[in-house]
Amino acid sequence: MAKRDGKLAVITGTASGIGAATRALFEQAGVSVVGIDIKDAEIIADLSTKAGRESAIAGVKQHCGGSIDSFVVCAGLATYARPISLIPSVNYFGAIDLLDGVFELLKRGRDPAAVAILSNAALMMPPDESPYVQALLNHDEGGAWRILTEFEEADGLLLASGHAYMGSKFALGRALRQPISILKLKHRISRSISSLFSGSGLISLALGILRPRRTLPSV
Numbered sequence: 423m424a425k426r427d428g429k430l431a432v433i434t435g436t437a438s439g440i441g442a443a444t445r446a447l448f449e450q451a452g453v454s455v456v457g458i459d460i461k462d463a464e465i466i467a468d469l470s471t472k473a474g475r476e477s478a479i480a481g482v483k484q485h486c487g488g489s490i491d492s493f494v495v496c497a498g499l500a501t502y503a504r505p506i507s508l509i510p511s512v513n514y515f516g517a518i519d520l521l522d523g524v525f526e527l528l529k530r531g532r533d534p535a536a537v538a539i540l541s542n543a544a545l546m547m548p549p550d551e552s553p554y555v556q557a558l559l560n561h562d563e564g565g566a567w568r569i570l571t572e573f574e575e576a577d578g579l580l581l582a583s584g585h586a587y588m589g590s591k592f593a594l595g596r597a598l599r600q601p602i603s604i605l606k607l608k609h610r611i612s613r614s615i616s617s618l619f620s621g622s623g624l625i626s627l628a629l630g631i632l633r634p635r636r637t638l639p640s641v
Contacts, residue, residue: 428532429453430490432482434469434520435497437462440539444494456485458520459497469497469516470508472563479523489530495520495538501583506574507567509583513590514558514566518597538598544591551596554585558593 431448435441436457445455457463458478465481468474482490495517499509517538528534547555554573557565574582 429492430456430486430531431492431494432456432458432486432490432524433494433496434458434478434516435495439496441494441496444496448492453492456482456490458482469520470499470511472515472519475516475519475523478520482520482524482527486527488527489532490524490527491531491534493521493524493528493534493536495536498539499587501587503583506570506579506583506586509586510554510558510566510570510590510593511563513587514594514597515561515563517594518561538594540595541587541591543588544595547588547592551592552585552589554589555593555596558590559597 429452431453433441433445433448433455434457436445436455437459441457441459445457448455456465458465458467458469458481460466460468464485465478467478467481469478497512497516499512501509503509503512521536521538528536551559552569554566554569557569570582570586573585
């Protein structure tokens, strides 16, 4: 992958929505982009499965020549996804596993930074963390699935799907604010965390790696 100005970004979920818009912003700024999605991307991978996440990481390593400068996690599923176990698999594990998997490439990048997209729905979670959130933070994918199945059987699909989505975004935000060991990273790194806002409220968290000067290109 050629770097038009020496900068290379990897973005998940580029086939549509926030991922597609983020890709356009980077490309307008002259940054080369490698997209990851289940279709219409340089790297085709299903982030709802462990094998798909491993394939995505391998694809990044193959495409990016040893380093990347920016990594943006946009891929996500809303409450409509069925089965609802897909929601935490993509929204949480698809973010954390890929952040962990590309860390060494980011470490070698120029002013490297990573951004994970959250949601204002995370603010609707109760302050006391649920067993579902705890399962996510403990990186227990199977446990999270089982909890959601029990929730659905007890309270119905509508409430369970909302819990699956809100909890996945809440846990992702919490994970990025906790000691970096939760990402399974073996290196001590500095983090610079800032919130990004839009008209609809808090939507994202910028996780700067190795003290980057910025997290998004100037446009």
